[in-house]
Amino acid sequence: MEAYERLTAARAKGRPTGLCYIRNIFTDFVEMHGDRRFGDDKAVVAGIARLCGMPVTVIAHEKGDSVKEKVSRNFGSAHPEGYRKALRQMKLAEKFGRPVICFVDTAGAFCGISAEERGEGQAIAENLMEMMTLKTPVISVFIGEGGSGGALALAVADEVWMLENACYSVISPEGCASILWKDSSKVKEAAGCLKITAEDLLSLHVVERIIPEPEPFDGIYEMLQSELSHALLEKKAEDPSELLRKRYDRFRRIGAGA
Amino acid sequence: MKLPKSLFQKPENPLEWFDSRSKSSMPDIPDQMCISCSKCKAILLTGDLNENDRVCPKCGYHFRMNARQRIGLITDADTFREMDRDMRSSNLIGFPHYDKKLWHARLESGENEAVICGTAEIGGNACCIFVMEPYFMMGSMGTVVGEKITRLFEYATEHSMPVVGFTVSGGARMQEGILSLMQMAKTSAAVKQHSDAGNLYTAVLTDPTTGGVTASFAMEADVILAEPGALIGFAGPRVIEQTMRQKLPPNFQRAEFLLEKGFVDEIVPRAQQKDYLSRLLSLHEKEA
Numbered sequence: 001m002e003a004y005e006r007l008t009a010a011r012a013k014g015r016p017t018g019l020c021y022i023r024n025i026f027t028d029f030v031e032m033h034g035d036r037r038f039g040d041d042k043a044v045v046a047g048i049a050r051l052c053g054m055p056v057t058v059i060a061h062e063k064g065d066s067v068k069e070k071v072s073r074n075f076g077s078a079h080p081e082g083y084r085k086a087l088r089q090m091k092l093a094e095k096f097g098r099p100v101i102c103f104v105d106t107a108g109a110f111c112g113i114s115a116e117e118r119g120e121g122q123a124i125a126e127n128l129m130e131m132m133t134l135k136t137p138v139i140s141v142f143i144g145e146g147g148s149g150g151a152l153a154l155a156v157a158d159e160v161w162m163l164e165n166a167c168y169s170v171i172s173p174e175g176c177a178s179i180l181w182k183d184s185s186k187v188k189e190a191a192g193c194l195k196i197t198a199e200d201l202l203s204l205h206v207v208e209r210i211i212p213e214p215e216p217f218d219g220i221y222e223m224l225q226s227e228l229s230h231a232l233l234e235k236k237a238e239d240p241s242e243l244l245r246k247r248y249d250r251f252r253r254i255g256a257g258a
Numbered sequence: 259m260k261l262p263k264s265l266f267q268k269p270e271n272p273l274e275w276f277d278s279r280s281k282s283s284m285p286d287i288p289d290q291m292c293i294s295c296s297k298c299k300a301i302l303l304t305g306d307l308n309e310n311d312r313v314c315p316k317c318g319y320h321f322r323m324n325a326r327q328r329i330g331l332i333t334d335a336d337t338f339r340e341m342d343r344d345m346r347s348s349n350l351i352g353f354p355h356y357d358k359k360l361w362h363a364r365l366e367s368g369e370n371e372a373v374i375c376g377t378a379e380i381g382g383n384a385c386c387i388f389v390m391e392p393y394f395m396m397g398s399m400g401t402v403v404g405e406k407i408t409r410l411f412e413y414a415t416e417h418s419m420p421v422v423g424f425t426v427s428g429g430a431r432m433q434e435g436i437l438s439l440m441q442m443a444k445t446s447a448a449v450k451q452h453s454d455a456g457n458l459y460t461a462v463l464t465d466p467t468t469g470g471v472t473a474s475f476a477m478e479a480d481v482i483l484a485e486p487g488a489l490i491g492f493a494g495p496r497v498i499e500q501t502m503r504q505k506l507p508p509n510f511q512r513a514e515f516l517l518e519k520g521f522v523d524e525i526v527p528r529a530q531q532k533d534y535l536s537r538l539l540s541l542h543e544k545e546a
Contacts, residue, residue: 109473111493111501116511119521121472121492128446129478133454148430148439149473149492156443170439170470171432175497180432195351195435204351206436248447252408254440255350255401 003191003200007173009165010144016217017076018045018060018103021143024221025228026051026058032089034081038118041082042073043110044154046089048098052229057093059086059154060103063144076145077110080123083153087127094136099232102140102154107172109150124153131156132251133244137235139228141211142166142198158235158247161209161227162198163220168206169196206254295319297487311528320485320528322465324367325374325391328424332532333378333387340376342409347371347402347434356433359395367393371402372427375410380422381536383543386414389424390471392464397427399471400434404441407475411448411459420458420539425476428494429469442474449478458542462531463490463513463522477521481538483531484513484522 009015022029026049033040046059063076086102093100109120131138140155146168162168173190177183180190195201198210211227214220235243292301298317307314311331312321323331329338346364349356364370372394378387388410390397397403407423414421430438452459461479463472465488472492476482484490491511499506509515516522526534 109492111497113498113502113506113510116491116493116498117515117519119477119519121490122477122521124473124492125446125475125477128443128474129450129453132443132447132450149442149470152439152442153473156446168436170430170435176432193351193353193435194432201436204436206440248451251440251443251447254444255405255434255437 001197002188003167003194003197004173004188006165006197007145007167007191010167015144017065018062018105018143021103021141021221021224022047022049022058022060024218025225026056029058033085035084035088037084038081041079041085043076043078043106044082044086046085051101051232052225054229054232055096055098056232057089057098057100058103059089059100061106061154063105074110076106077108078106078150079110079115080118080120083109083123083127086154087130090131090134090138094134097136099137099139099236100134100157101228101232102138102157104140104142104146104151104154104168105144105166106147106150107145108147109153121149124149127153128156132247135240135244137232137238137243138247139231139235141224141228142168142207147172156247156251158243158250159208159231160206161211162201162207163211164198164213166198167196168198168201169194293321296321313528318486318527320465320487322392322426323528324393325369325389325424328389329374329376329378329387331528332389332422332424332535333380334382337379338376338387339378340374341413342375342406343370345371345402345406347400349433350401350437351433351435353433353435359433363394367391369394371406372397372399373403373406375406377413377419380532380539383536383539384419385539386410386417386419386421387423388421390426392426395428395431396466397425397471398429398431398438399427399441400431400438401441403431404438404444407445408441408448411445411452414457415448415452415455418455418457418544420460420542421452422460422462422535422539423475423479424462424464425467425471426464427467427469427471427476429471439470442470445475446478449475453478453480458539460535460538462526462535464488466490468492468494482522483524483526483534484516486513486525486527488513490516490522 029049031047064070064073138157140157142162176190177186201207295314297319300316375388460481463484
């Protein structure tokens with residue numbers, strides 16, 4: 001399948017969003033709100049739940065379902081407070097020894113005056129730094145769109161998995177086409193050039209695993225439940241300093257042959 | 259010193275560099291002798307401007323400055339030792355026309371990549387230093403930029419040295435796709451390690467510092483300084499204008515705006531930077 005078709009599937013109306021995964025994979029979900037600094041960003045959902053009995057911290061971008069909900073969740077494009085809320089929950093996960101699972105689905109961090117004046121760049125940067133040394137296992141699963149820094153801010157993980165049709169890109173193909181070629185009709189071409197599909201990223205060693213999308217789609221929850229609990233139990237058993245060393249190396253080697 | 263041609267062109271919108279067509283349609287200034295100040299419109303002789311460290315003598319506007327000139331301005335004479343000078347990017351994901359772009363960038367800047375790294379002394383204080391190069395694809399961060407900065411921080415951690423970094427960047431380099439984005443995480447990892455070992459990192463943000471560089475090592479410093487008037491932000495102003503469909507306030511995303519919002523520690527004019535950094539480094543000197 002062409003990159004652009006994948007992108008269209010990743011953005012398709014009706015594709016399950018973050019909360020669907022939270023509700024169907026975990027039990028006893030308790031949502032936690034706010035970053036304790038500015039407010040509560042509904043583009044990011046965070047809380048505690050059980051995964052096959054094991055307490056975990058769950059964080060997800062949430063694009064919303066109905067039009068009204070999409071607007072209230074800013075279409076899954078988070079402000080700085082969304083990333084700060086996520087980091088706060090990750091720090092609590094570290095404190096209580098809970099693994100962290102992030103579901104990534106965002107066109108990107110929000111681009112607007114409100115986000116800039118509250119330090120969008122600083123908030124993302126802080127997450128990258130802090131997640132790198134978070135002393136608990138972290139797995140990020142890309143369920144739809146993975147837009148640039150706004151996706152990476154929830155994806156500095158021990159393992160990154162991508163659904164078959166999920167995408168992950170340094171810039172939206174639209175943005176790339178309009179900047180490089182001043183021609184937004186070249187989106188398809190840009191999508192191909194940028195190497196954004198799960199297959200591309202697996203071959204570039206940026207992700208560890210591709211999760212096939214079953215038919216009917218609902219089968220994915222059971223599959224993810226068992227895969228996540230299996231992987232996290234394994235990581236939990238690892239020596240924390242070894243875990244962090246591997247996490248550092250995971251990113252350190254990308255582009256090191258330059 | 260031979261200066262790149264683009265030094266004599268009027269500073270453009272920070273994102274303008276992406277578009278080669280608009281560049282070629284820019285009027286050539288005869289003899290490249292004069293330049294008009296973007297702020298006060300005064301006509302300045304380029305020789306005078308360079309002698310004044312590329313700051314307008316009339317209004318104090320800070321023009322862009324190439325990395326070598328900046329190293330000369332900030333470090334003590336004959337103390338700079340460059341590291342990884344020969345590292346060059348290649349077209350890792352086969353992006354169309356990237357090879358040509360790289361070739362052009364090397365020619366235009368006289369550098370192999372968009373950052374220069376090394377060790378130096380500033381007012382007698384030993385440090386590691388990186389300076390990004392605006393005339394190499396507007397300081398965009400690809401794998402080589404990420405790798406050089408990471409190696410510098412690793413070297414600094416190993417030798418317990420402070421890092422001083424001058425940023426200028428249009429953001430992650432899209433021609434290297436996701437591998438560029440990963441450099442944000444990689445550099446952040448090295449900064450964190452350096453920080454956790456108790457070392458000082460000072461960043462000086464210069465015009466423009468945007469995108470993936472703002473959202474990684476530019477904003478991760480212990481002390482964040484900025485040049486007057488520098489554009490600093492995550493999203494570019496044009497993107498925001500298009501999203502919001504409204505004009506942005508005049509000072510928006512400028513160094514002064516960030517100071518007011520609490521995201522930079524101080525705005526330091528170019529002429530005072532060396533003294534300022536020297537004092538800061540000396541205040542953090544480790545007991546022997």
